[in-house]
Every structure is written in C-alpha cells, then in structure tokens.
Amino acid sequence: MPNEETDVVVVGAGQAGIAMSEHLTAAGVPHVVLERHRIAERWRSERWDSLVANGPAWHDRFPNMEFAGVDPDAFATKEQVAEYFAAYAEKFGAPVRTGVEVTSARRHEGRPGFRVETSEGAIDARFVVAATGPFQRPVIPPIVPEDAGPLQLHSSGYRNPAQLPDGAVLVVGAGSSGVQIADELRRSGRRVFLSVGAHDRPPRRYRGRDFCWWLGVLGLWDMETPPQGAEHVSIAVSGARGGHTVDFRRLAEDGVELLGMTASHRDGVLGFACDLAANIRAGDEKYLAVLRQADAYVRRNGLDLPEEPEAHRLGPLPESATAPRLELDLAEAGVSTIVWATGYSADYGWLEADTFDERGRPVHKRGIAAEEGVYFLGLPWLSRRGSSFIWGVWHDARHIADHIATRRSYLAFDGADRTAPAPADDAQH
Template identity: 55%
Template sequence: MQLPKRIDTVVIGGGQAGIAMSEHLTASGTAHIVLEKSRIAEAWRSRRWDSLVANGPCWHDRFPQLNFPQAPDDFVHHDQVADYFEAYAKHIHAPIFTNTEVLNVSKIPAQPNYLIETTQGTVIAERLVIATGPFQKAVIPSIAPKTSTLYQIHSDQYKNTQQLPQGAVLVVGAGSSGVQIADELNRAGKKVFLSVGQHERPPRRYRGRDNVWWLGVLGGWDVEKPNQGPLKGFAVSGAHGGQSVDFKKLVQQGITLVGMTKTFTQSHVTFQEDLAKNIHEGERCYLKLLDEADVFIKNNGLSLPEDPEARVMLEDPTCITQPILSLDLAQENIQSVIWASGFSYDYSWLNLDVLDEQSQPKHRYGVTDLAGVYFLGLPYLTGRGSSFIWGVWHDAKRIADHMSIQKTYLQYLPLKQHASTVE
C-alpha cells in the first residue's frame, strides 16, 4: 500500500487517539490516512514495564464497538491492550500506514493545504489531526545528579526489578507509575524510598462500584484542568486485581515515604518538608469523594452496600510525623533512582503556528487557530476523561463533528454565485 499524493485528512499517530479518529472520519465519509512511525499502539507494547496492567477495568476502558475478551472487571495487561487496539483497527478497517515516520509538516503558502513529509514519501492534506499523545519525551528534572555513580532511569525505561543493581532505590514521583513501581520493588525485597508530592488518591472501589463509575456519575470525568501549572499525581492502580493506593499502608509494608525531592549532592539527597501536607491533602480529597458518593446514593434512592472500612484512616507513621529531610546515599545504600517525573511534548517536526512559547499545543478542546489543524489525545483536552481510552474516543467524535461543520461553511455559495455556477 502506497501513500496517496493528496488526501482530505492526515492523522499523525496510530495509538488509541489515531484509531478513534479514524473511526469517526470513516463514519463522516472523510477520506483519510493514519501515519504511525512504528507499530499500532506501540507505546502500549514497548514503553510499559513488564507487569503493568490498565488502571481501569476493561468494561469501561474500551471503545464502544468492541469488548475486551477478558472478564468485564479485569484490569488488562498492557500487551493485551495493544492487541485490542490492533484488533479494533482491523475491525474498523482503519487505513493505517505503519513504520511511516513524519519528518516535517508545513503549510503550503496561499493554499488551504498542508505538506506532510514522511520516511515513505510526501502527502498533501487539507486537514491534519496531531494524535501523537502526551508521552513523547521523558522528563528528568534538572536537580538530577549529573556526575553520580547512581543508576538513574526514567519510569519510561523501567521494565522489571532485575534491571536494577543491588541496593536501595529512591522513586521520585507518587502518581500511578511511581506508586506501582515502588510497590513492585518493595515486594521484590528491595529497600524503597518513595518521594511524594501533591497528588489525588481516589478509592479503587467504594460501596460496590469502581472509581471509574463514581467519576462518571459524579461528573468527575468532565472536570477541566484547574490551572496552567503541572498536574497533580493521580495515584490509582489496577495491580493485584485493583486496590486503593494508601500511602500509610505502603509504609506498613516496608516503604519509607519522604517529601518532594529538593537537591542532590555527591553524598546526600534532600527533601521538602511537605510530606504530611501532601498526604493529608490527598486524604481530604479522598474523603470528599466518599461524601459526594454517599449523597448521590441517598438522592437517587440506590441500594448499595455500606463500606465503613473505606473511611478508616491509619495513624500517621513516624516518617510522616518526623519527616526525613536528608538521606546519606552511602549510609542508606541507595544505588538507584527512578524518576517517575512525567513527560513533555516533542513537536520538532511540526512547523506550524500551533505551539506557544513553551512549545505546548495551543488549542481549545483540540481545535487550533490554524484552519484544519487539530490536536487529539492530550491530557485534559476537554476534561479529565481525555487521558483515558474511552475519553479519547469521544474527543475524536467532537473533532470529526467540528470538521464536518467547517466543511459546510467552506462549501457554502451565496445564492447569486450559485445561480451563475449552475448556468
């Protein structure tokens, strides 16, 4: 299959966002192709640690036309998620060109068209959907030691406990990745220090319903990004059948908590004095959600089982009441640091005026100021749900609808001009 020379719409990225976009473009009758630099859903295969499962049950984290073969409440292994997207792409006959990397995208002067240069040739398109997702470039903060004998990797590079040297580990970041990696290392017998910043920690289940259900009925999926700063960590896990993340229980199991990582020297690492604040704020948000859930149950006359244990808060362990502000790396035998510190975008190939001064996408709900150019698959594109499998499907539908509306405008002819055209 060869690349077409011209086509209505090019979608860049063959992951969940690109596949969702393809489905809606096909439904609207829009000629399009999807360009993927590697395999379909490659990130789900090669950029996940070995034991990772999806953070939501598969009855929810899916596209509408196809169920997972697993039981509805299962948290599916990442390889099976990739298999699902390959099957879905085949199911909708998505025109995906794999192993086709986009090298450059530019506007054609004085034309409503864009030139997409790839490793397999060039394509001219009227519309462009950038669906490369949020996990493009792993970020390790500048405080990381530059000339250290420490073994340092980003969570994006972590595969399993065997790749780390002997000795203790410092995991920096307490979102989903950091918490799950720290737990896995601790279960494998390693001494683990977990650096905890601001975070949300919802219940995995409450009163017989999973967290994704509560977010749905309480409107949590529609919440917009609260500010322009970095997102809080979202400490939720599908590991071990899905359990609520409780930092105090992690301490009981052997993990030592510290505050946000502050500085490194050759011999020491220091931490902010914010651990208690971060833990207690996370607990307040957790209990607030339970309160909202109880009100919803009462107002709607639902018969759901009581769950008093969900409100039991453990006592603060010593590492919270007497926080560790500095660690001697040699004394604690800390040999490894895993940076669960997030990602940034890489749009070095995108030569269009759709990025701000920090090279962040400029858009409103995925729509840019440049006619025919859209972003899809970004966190909080339209709300919290945009980061999840089901959410990106609905975001793609909104963009396809926007395209159709814009085409209607472009096809409009005033009555006199229409009459002269007919004559």
C-alpha cells in the same frame, strides 16, 4: 513523482489516532494514519512488564468493542490493551501505515492545506491531526548529575526488578507509575524509598463500585476545567493485583520509606522538602471528598449499596511523615538506582504551525487549534477531565471529526449548490 494527496493526515496510531480514524471513516473523510512504530507502541515497549490498565475493562475501552478474554471487572494487561487497539483498527479497516515517521508538517504557501514530509515521501493534506498524546518525551528533572553514581532511568525505561543492579532503589513520583513500581520493587525484596509529591488519591472501589463508575455518576469525568493548581497533579490509583486503593500508610507498613518531594542534590546527598505530611493529608482529603459525594449520591437516589464506614477511617500518619527524613546519603543508604516517575512533556517539533504558546503548549479549543486546519487529540483536559482516557479520547475524536466534516462541506461549496452544510454542533463556530 507527484506527492500523494488526502484530506486528513492523522499523526499517531495510539488510542487517539485509532479513535480519530474510526470517526473520519464513518464520516466518509479520506485520510491516512501515520505511525512511526506499531499500533499502540507505547503500551508495548515503553511500560513495565507487569503494568495493567488503571481502569476496569468495562470502562477503559471504546464503545463499539469489548476486550476479548478479559472479565469486565478485571484490568487488562498492557499486551491486551495494545492488541485491543490493533484489533479495533482492523475491525473497521483503519488506513494505518506503520513504520512511517512524520518529520515535518507545514502550511502551503498561497493555497490551502499542508505539506507533510515523512520517511516515505511527502503527502499533501487539507487537515492535520496531532494524535501523539501527552506521553511523548520522558522528563527527568535536572537534580542529580548523571555521574553521581546511581543508575538513573525514567519509569518509561523500567521493566522489572531483575533489570536493576543490586541495591536499594529511590522512586521519585507518587502517581500511578511511581507507587506501582515502588510496591513491585519492595515485594521483590528491595529496600525502597518513595519520594511523594502532590497527588490525587481516589478510592479504587467504594460501596461495591469502581471509582470510574463513581466519577461517572457524580459528573466528575465531565469537569471542563481542572481545579486550581491541579492541571498536572498525579493520580495515585492502581489496577495491579486485581485493583486496590493506593494507601501510603500501607506502603510504609510494608517497608517502603516515604520521603517528601525531591528538591536538591549535593555531594551524593539528596535533599527533600518538608512536605510529606501535607502531601499525604491533601491526597486524603481528595479521597474522602469522593466518599462523601458518593454517600450523598446514594442517599439522594435511594440506592441499595453496602455501607463502608471503615473506608473513612484512615489512621495516623506513618512516622516517616511525622518525623520526616530531609536528607538521604545515597551511598550510605545503598541506593544503586533512581527511577524517575516524573511524567512526560509534549514534542511537536515536527509541526510548524502558529498554535503554540511561549512554553510550547498547544493553543486550542476542544482540540481545534488556533491555526486553521490543525487539530490536537488525546491531551489531558482537552475538553474535559476524561479526555486523556481511552473512552474520553473517543468522544473528543467524534467532535473533531464532525468539525472537519463541516469544514470540508464549506470548502467544497462552489456557488452552484445553494444548500448550506449543517454544522455538526453549536460548539464548532
């Protein structure tokens, strides 16, 4: 039986794959989208029960469809987000095949394109788009041995407080996942420790506007290069309980014991870096920097937005920061569970292409890989700060679709047609 043929194979049907399919469809490019589970599966089954989007519904969406039944200023639940992408794909008839796993993609010998092997047979394609995003393989640092005593799980495996054994919980990680899980566990009556590393802490709202709006008008979403050392810094922001600014001082007041970065383990005792105060202050400075830029923008443009002088007053550091605990005996503290909210790594084991660096990271320019015919989509800072966000991935996908359409035009040239294909934009060549 001959292999199936198409122009583009898109691997992954999350927000990146659906955005890619929309733009390829609009450009008339034949393609398939392969997804080993369901559309937006990670939103469905790899997040905790109470998770909501971190941005309001007016912002965290694609341009051509609003969320159904969600107030624009509200934060969609994870189920609503997953159903949004499924409905969006149906809206334009995205050629998504669910339950199909891609096992390998390798370049043909002596002719253009790739052989894509899947659980349902092989597909020959001229182009391959890796739209699997940044959240592929949960990372748990090799600090605490598996047999040390407490249950250890990644935040992707956490669902709700009732899932965990009785006892105290240590949450490692101060990004959105870590702070929201720690807060939920404390509200359920648990004793909670939170290990806080470097983080970015923007205001949820300021002067009546959400931080997503402020980052937009201030041009911060369009930053093309992350600040030095901030490529993988966690963002502590929350849409939980209607949305609120993450405040480590408030978490401490509510009973969460703050710790520095988790550094070591020996004989049931965890060691922590003496960096808690510095980490909180660095997050404070990033928070205040946004407020200062917002105030300057209001003055410069004569906007009638209410002042919030109290937002600039942070108060003293909690005692856990000024007199930090540097060790924690897990058994003595009654810690029965460690939740590692420590992020993810990429997994491109299926993609056999010469476009990865010595650490296995994709080598690309705005998603266009060093290996001809390969593209990446949905990665942080792919082209700008907003690239891994729902609206940002949509714009990146349009750029990649334009690049593919232009390449197809050149490849279709047979010498008879003297009309040169027009480049989609100057950045493609």
